[in-house]
Amino acid sequence: MELQLALDLVNIPEGIALVKEVEPYIDIVEIGTPVVINEGLKAVKEMKAAFPNLKVLADLKVMDAAGYEVMKASEAGADIITILGAAEDMTIKGAVEEAKKQGKKILVDMIAVKNLEQRAKEVDELGVDYICVHTGYDLQAVGKNSFEDLQTIKRIVKNAKTAIAGGIKLDTLPEVVNAQPDLVIVGGGITAQQDRRAAAAEMQKLIKQG
Numbered sequence: 001m002e003l004q005l006a007l008d009l010v011n012i013p014e015g016i017a018l019v020k021e022v023e024p025y026i027d028i029v030e031i032g033t034p035v036v037i038n039e040g041l042k043a044v045k046e047m048k049a050a051f052p053n054l055k056v057l058a059d060l061k062v063m064d065a066a067g068y069e070v071m072k073a074s075e076a077g078a079d080i081i082t083i084l085g086a087a088e089d090m091t092i093k094g095a096v097e098e099a100k101k102q103g104k105k106i107l108v109d110m111i112a113v114k115n116l117e118q119r120a121k122e123v124d125e126l127g128v129d130y131i132c133v134h135t136g137y138d139l140q141a142v143g144k145n146s147f148e149d150l151q152t153i154k155r156i157v158k159n160a161k162t163a164i165a166g167g168i169k170l171d172t173l174p175e176v177v178n179a180q181p182d183l184v185i186v187g188g189g190i191t192a193q194q195d196r197r198a199a200a201a202e203m204q205k206l207i208k209q210g
């Protein structure tokens with residue numbers, strides 16, 4: 001089980017400073033969608049240059065023209081690129097094909113997918129590397145989480161690795177770890193804490209015990 005730190009509400013220097021605090025405790029650093037919007041793929045490039053030993057995920061949430069977007073993110077140094085589960089099959093296939101060419105991985109974000117069981121089964125047959133259940137900020141705000149959805153994909157997905165994102169904090173991490181996803185994605189559960197290093201260290205400990 002790996003731990004991914006999601007950076008959403010920072011600029012590039014703030015992001016690099018934050019990762020310096022928690023580097024020993026994380027496996028992957030995510031350049032979140034808002035950071036890509038604000039800073040472009042330069043954020044991926046600078047993060048990879050600063051932390052060559054960490055994997056960098058570019059949270060592009062690709063919906064179309066995947067071959068081109070995966071190529072550009074790969075050129076910037078991303079190791080993993082996200083695409084939406086709601087995208088067309090041919091778009092997801094294009095992402096997988098380009099990622100293979102570039103030696104990169106594709107994570108499918110199932111945010112807002114209504115028929116999770118069926119879509120997870122379909123996406124799992126397209127050769128993607130990760131399938132991630134995700135409760136976005138808007139649904140977190142009305143008390144939702146993805147813990148049940150994680151159980152669903154754990155049952156359905158046979159080929160890809162499983163992942164979960166959305167509002168995971170130290171107190172909810174044990175429930176997540178119990179379900180044994182391959183990847184746990186945490187943003188505010190680390191970045192919004194007073195002692196980020198301690199939060200990341202404690203999370204890594206729980207994940208390693210899991």
Ligand SMILES: O=C(CO)[C@H](O)[C@H](O)COP(=O)(O)O
Nearest residue numbers: 006165166167168186187188
């Ligand atoms: O992709 C995202 C939002 O769309 C976030 O990066 C993801 O939800 C993790 O952040 P948090 O733990 O703060 O919810």
